[in-house]
Amino acid sequence: MTVTAPRLCLVGPLPPPSGGMANQCEQLLRLWRQEGLAVTLVRNNAPYAPAWIGRVPVLRAGFRLLPYLWQLWTAAGRSDVMHVLANSGWAWHLFAWPAVVIARLRGCAVIVNYRGGHADQFFSHGPRHVLRTLASAQLRVTPSAFLLRVFGEHGLDAEVIPNIIDLTRFAPAPRRDPGDAPHLIVTRNLEPIYDIGTALRAFAIVRRTLRNATLTVAGSGPDLAALRRQAASLGIAGAVRFSGRIDNAQIGALYASADCVLNPSTVDNMPISILEAFASGVPTVSTDAGGIPDLLTHGVDGLLVPIGDAEAMANAALNVLQDAALAERLRQAGLHTAQRYAWPRVREQWLDAYRRAAGLRGRERVVA
Secondary structure, eight states, rough: OOOOOEEEEEEEEOSSSSHHHHHHHHHHHHHHTTTTOOOOEETTTTOOOOOGGGGHHHHHHHHHHHHHHHHHHHHHHOOOOEEEEEOTHIIIIIIIIIHHHHHHHHHHHEEEEEETHHHHHHHHSSSSSHHHHHHHHSSEESSSSSHHHHHTTTOOOEEEEOBBOOOOOOOOOOOOOTOOEEEEEEOOSSGGGGOOHHHHHHHHHHHHHSTTTTEOOOOOOOTTTHHHHHHTTTTTTEEEEOOOOHHHHHHHHHEEEEHHHOOSSOOOOSSOOOHHHTTTTOOOEEEEEEEEEEEEOBBBBBBBEOOTTTHHHHHHHHHHHHOHHHHHHHHHHHHHHHHHBBBHHHHHHHHHHHHHHHHHHHHHHHHH
16 A cells, blocks of 8 residues: 655664664654655664774764764755654754754755653753754654643643554463462663662562562663662562563563563653553553653553552552452553554554645745
């Protein structure tokens, strides 16, 4: 099937490393191309060539940035709409801001698809040009109502198009009784904002009741060594597997093996990991950070606990693991919630946004 749409340039990262933005960019690119839409990708985390340049801090910035700017310039010249996946901090200044500026210089409409969990802090304390640049885009799109509210507080209108869950990659496993040997998983990177340490402390409490429980932590990052030491100090090292990053093609099997997902993040927007858990029929216990309460309704399709509260997370997990009726209610509600973020629904929203952005840019040209 060929989709009728403006010529599209997609700007963003691809795995590796895996992460919410990279996974969303990869899915958008793959799904659009499967449908016959002509998409030009400008990747902002392309591998270094030669590879050793990646180990030289100043040199690597130039080797990545200069080709990136040239690719933006050429792609904008042959595209009608540039869809820029944007984040806060240095990533904005290095990658998103140049894309918006170059697109406007080349007469290409811009959609800024903003997904930074630190947006309020960044907008409040960042340079003034951040808000000006955002205002210059034809459309501002966020994946959650949480970020929509942040944009409104800073005088910017925006709209919500949610993250995608590709339901062809995830399916619920048959129901099972985990007994005293449930399998819990965490699928976040090993970075401070995801607070994997709280999940380890919660799991240690779970193990007091369910002696044969196991935990898989699927992710990579700078906290690995410290987390291994913490697991050892908690006496759970033998029950915790740090699997490293799992490729998108294999992650569905991990969810299918799980009885409960723990999400201990301290800053979040609309985590894909929760959508993946929903689509896999795995009950989820998450902190109430950022936009998560807009995605997960406590007691309906998951359980929410305060940030950093290991005891509350453990108690919620035990409720799920020991109450089959509760687990099944959460499972069925999660599967229903996942349907709202399936590609057939989200694709229509993006097609409409691309067409509107191209039309808005066309009217600007007429006025000019």
